[in-house]
Amino acid sequence: MRYVKWTVLTLLGLFVFGFLHYTLPQRDIVRIVNTDVRRIDFGENSIFWASPDVGTDTTSANRDVRFIEAIRPNGKPIVYRNEDTGWGWPPYFKLDSSNLQAEARDMVSTSDNPKWVALKHYGWRSEFLTIYPNAVGVKQVAGPDVRLIPWTSLFVLILLALALVFLWRLWAQFRERTIDPLLEDVEETWDAVDDRADAARDRAKGWWGRMRDRLSGARKPPHK
Known part of the structure; x- marks a missing residue:
């Protein structure tokens, strides 16, 4: 990209x-x-x-x-x-x-x-x-x-540069106020989803672990 x-x-x-x-x-x-x-x-x-x-x-x-x-x-x-x-x-x-x-x-x-x-x-x-x-x-x-000296071209280029800087500042403020908080919310949401997924995997591993332990205990021969 x-x-x-x-x-x-x-x-x-x-x-x-x-x-x-x-x-x-x-x-x-x-x-x-x-x-x-x-x-x-x-x-x-x-x-x-x-x-x-x-x-x-x-x-x-x-x-x-x-x-x-x-x-x-x-x-x-x-x-x-x-x-x-x-x-x-x-x-x-x-x-x-x-x-x-x-x-x-x-x-x-x-x-x-x-x-x-x-x-x-x-x-x-x-x-x-x-x-x-x-x-x-x-x-x-x-x-x-x-x-x-190309005064006309210099004047136009300076105006375009100022307009570009102005638009860039507008975009930076818009991104700071709108896009960045939205991205942070999305990132926090994904982190929460990952945490829940990790917790679910841990619970699943614990359940399977307990099941293996029980199955292992059931297969052990009784002590004489």
Whole structure:
């Protein structure tokens, strides 16, 4: 059972880590090289795409999606989608994809005259699953080596840690007041049952012992 317990806890921890890593905002230092709009037919990976722009048709099987193409400081390419999140999950309440596309288009630069930007996003890039992180903001920075503190993610993680501690304290108090006394009562009941069982066995042994003694006495030959 110990291995099962730790396996379940490990899987739960990995799920929580993956959920937070996908949902919490991250910022990449990149150089934007192009913006594009593509018609996307959604399939098995549709869960990794956001909803259509607020106010547009949501029943279509395909739609146009804005993309931002960029280059990292190490020269590797990265592509972001630019979709509204609306009022759904994750709660970025992003309604300005068109404005963000215009800002990104204005920051396009070349390798000869680079313009480095901090592109805020959530989600993952997977070529195997054909999924892209969703851009939620962009701003120009001094250079590719700038260091940015993820204040939003830190704030959310601190709140989650405090909530976890609070729930743990509630559980500890509930266990101390309710579960532990109940377990003690059950343990005392089982002890009483064991004591009665031991007493019954002792009485049975005594009875059988007396019976053996009587039978042994009856089988002994009389003294001459």
